Amino acid sequence: MHHYRFTCTKCCKNYVPNALNLRCEDCQGTLSVQYKFPTEQMSSFNYGEGISMPIPIPSPSDLVSLGEGNTPVLKLSKISNQLDLEIYAKLEFMNPTGSFKDRGTSMMISALRSMGVSEIVEDSSGNAGASVAAYSSKAEIKAHIFAPSSAPDTKLNQIKVYGSVLHSIDGSRDKTTEAAEAFAKEKKAIYASHNLSPFFIEGTKSFGYEIFNDFGKEIPENIIVPVGNGSLFLGIWKAITELDTQNLIGTKPSLHCIQAVNVNPIASPVPWNISQIAPTIAGGIAVGTPPRKSEVRKVLEESNGFANSVTEESIKEWQINLAKYEGIFCEPTSAAAFAGLENLVNRNRIDKAKRVLIPVTGSGLKDAFPE
Ligand SMILES: Cc1ncc(COP(=O)(O)O)c(C=O)c1O
Ligand SMILES: [Zn+2]
The missing domain is CATH 3.40.50.1100 (Rossmann fold)
Known part of the structure; x- marks a missing residue:
């Protein structure tokens, strides 16, 4: 018997976990993992001081690992000065294959x-x-x-x-x-x-548990994520929710979702149609029909986050800014989050007294070099 079940994110029907099962048989909704027992009785990873992350494998020793996670966090001093707020980056391109x-x-x-x-x-x-x-x-x-x-x-x-x-x-x-x-x-x-x-989301949620440790439980008030299908975005929120269930979190952060103007099914200010799709240099977020779109929308609402779209020019500009001012060479998809931050700051969507964390999701070495 498994210590978790699959649950439809739309109609809440439960399923016995099965490798073939990717959508609800009744309504075609996406599925999520739901644990059956209190966290302490479950297969879990330990994040210290009684903080454990439940995992959907029989035991932590069943993990196929290449040394992922535990990525560094840096304060971006120059960009913080330029935008007049405190900005941190978590270097996800330092994972074994170069991305989160x-x-x-x-x-x-x-x-x-x-x-x-x-x-x-x-x-x-x-x-x-x-x-x-x-x-x-x-x-x-x-x-x-x-x-x-x-x-x-x-x-x-x-x-x-x-x-x-x-x-x-x-x-x-x-x-x-x-x-x-x-x-x-x-x-x-x-x-x-x-x-x-x-x-997949059960793995990306480790990002949320780590930042809880990285910041001594004082998670930055804003987290800005480039979103295609939303696996990192949703994983972070799942971690926050689990930590909250264990009464470990004070104020929950706002999660903001950034997409390219050319492919913005979630962030488009007008009703989105797949025929609007145009090429973008942010290939990782070029997803016209994300299956977990309504899950992302729900998190935006619950966390008081904003969805924002960024132009191709601003993506290029921020890819270069990060390299030039902070020594971080990321791929265009990752730079999109910084272009989104600039937009949110300019539109007063982010309180300058609050901190911002951005995952730098992928390495510049794996994509076309900026011209
Ligand atoms: C570097 C990078 N950042 C962000 C994303 C977006 O991830 P998701 O589609 O899970 O939202 C991707 C996806 O391919 C990616 O490669
Ligand atoms: Zn369903």
Whole structure:
């Protein structure tokens, strides 16, 4: 018997966990992990001083790990001075494959391996694919990774080097998802979509537990996240909610969601239509139909966060600013969060007396270099 269940995020129907189960059979809603017991009776990671994070694997020793997490936090002094507020960055590109995805992948691959899965299909803009490829090789799982042919060569080569089968798909990011789903169906293989798998968010939530330690329980009042499907955004909020259930948190932070003007199904100020989609250099957040969109909206509402859209020019500008002023070379998708911060500050959406934390989600070395 599992110590958790899957629950539909829409109609709340419960399911016995199963590697094939990615959506509610009744309403097609996305699924999330719900733990059955109090945290102290559960398989969990220890974050010190009685703080434990429940995990959906039989025991912590079942984790397939490449050393993910425990990323550094830096104060960004020059950018803080420029925008006149206190800004911190958590360097997620220092994870083993160069992006925050390793947190989610480690948990997803561990859970699937503990269920006896030996072959998977995944689709990605590049970073998650590289991450799934790496953890699959460690777990001795055969991985088919679908990625847009327009993804940077560095990411596509990274997927291949770990020994996965790369399926390069022409067209949009959404076309890649369709191709992966069709392949998994045809081959009767496990579709381990990091966007749909309830296990992925159980891994990304470690970010939230870490910042609780990084800041001595005084979590910054604002967290700004670049959002495509929302796996990091939702993982952080799940951590905050779990810490709150354990009565460990005072004031909960506001979570703000940043998207590119060219692909903003969540942040668009007018009703969004997929035909509005346009190319963006922020490939990681170029997701026209995010399956967890209503979950992201709910967190924005609960946390009093804002959704904001950023232009291509501002993304480029902030990628360079971060490198030039702070010595941080991130990919354009990650820079989008900083462009969003500038917008929110200019529109007085953020109180300058409060602190801001931004995950620097991916490495500049894996994407096209700024011109
Ligand atoms: C570097 C980077 N940042 C942010 C994101 C957005 O993550 P999510 O789609 O889970 O919201 C991605 C997704 O590919 C990414 O690669
Ligand atoms: Zn349902």
